Amino acid sequence: GAVVSQHPSRVICKSGTSVKIECRSLDFQATTMFWYRQFPKQSLMLMATSNEGSKATYEQGVEKDKFLINHASLTLSTLTVTSAHPEDSSFYICSARIWQGDTEAFFGQGTRLTVV
Amino acid sequence: SQQGEEDPQALSIQEGENATMNCSYKTSINNLQWYRQNSGRGLVHLILIRSNEREKHSGRLRVTLDTSKKSSSLLITASRAADTASYFCATALNQAGTALIFGKGTTLSVSS
Numbered sequence: 050g051a052v053v054s055q056h057p058s059r060v061i062c063k064s065g066t067s068v069k070i071e072c073r074s075l076d077f078q079a080t081t082m083f084w085y086r087q088f089p090k091q092s093l094m095l096m097a098t099s100n101e102g103s104k105a106t107y108e109q110g111v112e113k114d115k116f117l118i119n120h121a122s123l124t125l126s127t128l129t130v131t132s133a134h135p136e137d138s139s140f141y142i143c144s145a146r147i148w149q150g151d152t153e154a155f156f157g158q159g160t161r162l163t164v165v
Numbered sequence: 166s167q168q169g170e171e172d173p174q175a176l177s178i179q180e181g182e183n184a185t186m187n188c189s190y191k192t193s194i195n196n197l198q199w200y201r202q203n204s205g206r207g208l209v210h211l212i213l214i215r216s217n218e219r220e221k222h223s224g225r226l227r228v229t230l231d232t233s234k235k236s237s238s239l240l241i242t243a244s245r246a247a248d249t250a251s252y253f254c255a256t257a258l259n260q261a262g263t264a265l266i267f268g269k270g271t272t273l274s275v276s277s
Contacts, residue, residue: 055207085267092267093208093253140205142207152213153198153210157207
C-alpha cells in the first residue's frame with residue numbers, strides 16, 4: 050500500500066520557538082494532504098487541507114499564522130508551529146489520499162510535540 | 166469539526182468475545198471508513214464501505230452501514246489481546262479530495 054512518512058516522530062521545544070513537521074508521500078503523488086491534531090484520549094481534529102502550489106485551507110478556529118502550511122511539491126507538505134506555547138503540545142498527524150474515486154487515506158506515523 | 170458520535174466510548178471484553186462499536190454521522194457521505202490506532206501511533210485503515218453498500222466483511226471484521234439512520238457498526242469477532250486499541254470511524258463527503266472527518270472513537274481493551 051501507499052506510504053506516508055512523517056518526521057520527526059517526537060520533538061521537544063522551548064516556548065517561543067518554531068517547529069517544522071514534514072509529511073512525505075513516498076510512492077505516490079499527493080496534490081492534497083491533510084493535517085490533523087489529536088489531544089490525549091480524543092479524536093483527530095482536522096486542522097487544514099494542504100494544496101500543492103496554492104494556499105492551505107484552514108478549518109474554523111485554526112490560526113493560519115500560527116500553523117504555517119507549505120505544500121511545495123507533489124510529495125511534500127510541511128506544518129510549522131510558530132512561536133510555540135505549551136498549549137500547542139499535541140499529537141499532529143498528516144494524511145494523504147490517492148484520489149481515484151473511493152479510496153482510503155494513508156496516515157503518517159504522527160509527531161508528538163511537547164512545548165516546555 | 167467532527168461528524169458525530171461513537172459508542173461506547175470505552176469497551177472492555179475478554180479474549181474470544183465479540184466487540185461491537187457503533188458510529189453515527191450527520192451529513193451525506195460518499196463512503197465510511199474504520200481505522201485503528203494503537204496508543205500514540207498513527208492510524209491503520211481497516212475497512213471501507215461505500216454509501217451504496219450495506220455490509221462488508223474482512224477477516225474477523227464485519228461492518229454495516231445504514232444510510233437512512235446515518236449509522237455504522239464495526240464488529241470484531243473472536244477478539245484477541247492484540248486488538249486492544251482505539252477505533253475510529255471516518256466519513257468522506259461527496260466531494261472529491263475532501264478530508265476524512267473522524268468520530269470520537271471507541272477505546273477497546275481485550276483481556277487475556
